[in-house]
């Protein structure tokens with residue numbers, strides 16, 4: 634599947650607000666791909682597809698997740714739009730495994746996440762429409778160093794989730810990923 638076709642789908646299916654976010658994610662994914670030597674077309678494809686099901690009903694998504702026999706950790710309500718789209722992209726759209734992985738795990742990440750998934754995660758959290766304390770610093774860091782930007786962004790999202798008045802638990806895969814990223818960042822810093 635070509636990213637142009639995915640873009641047309643997004644334009645036809647999503648509300649203006651969501652479409653503006655997705656367009657921002659595609660632009661930032663393109664930029665990060667070019668900076669960090671990933672395939673920009675593939676990253677834009679993942680970006681245009683990543684929230685395509687975000688406005689579908691939870692009941693429909695849960696039914697499709699059950700039909701596709703998705704594992705339980707990917708069936709939490711807030712994850713269904715991602716995990717179902719990842720599985721559907723792989724089964725029906727013929728996308729590469731790494732694109733399907735990027736879409737499936739974009740809300741939470743996971744240990745060992747590939748470069749397309751790393752770029753999509755960052756673009757989703759840092760695209761130009763995102764406004765929150767510290768986002769400018771995270772954007773600047775992500776643009777200069779993928780590993781450090783990723784670690785800082787995942788840490789910031791975890792801190793936000795656990796520190797707000799109505800805290801929500803961090804997904805176990807995100808916790809494991811953060812530990813992995815902390816180790817990787819330490820290793821890369823030792824080389825300088």
Ligand SMILES: [Fe+2]
Pocket residue numbers: 654658683684757
């Ligand atoms: Fe998104």
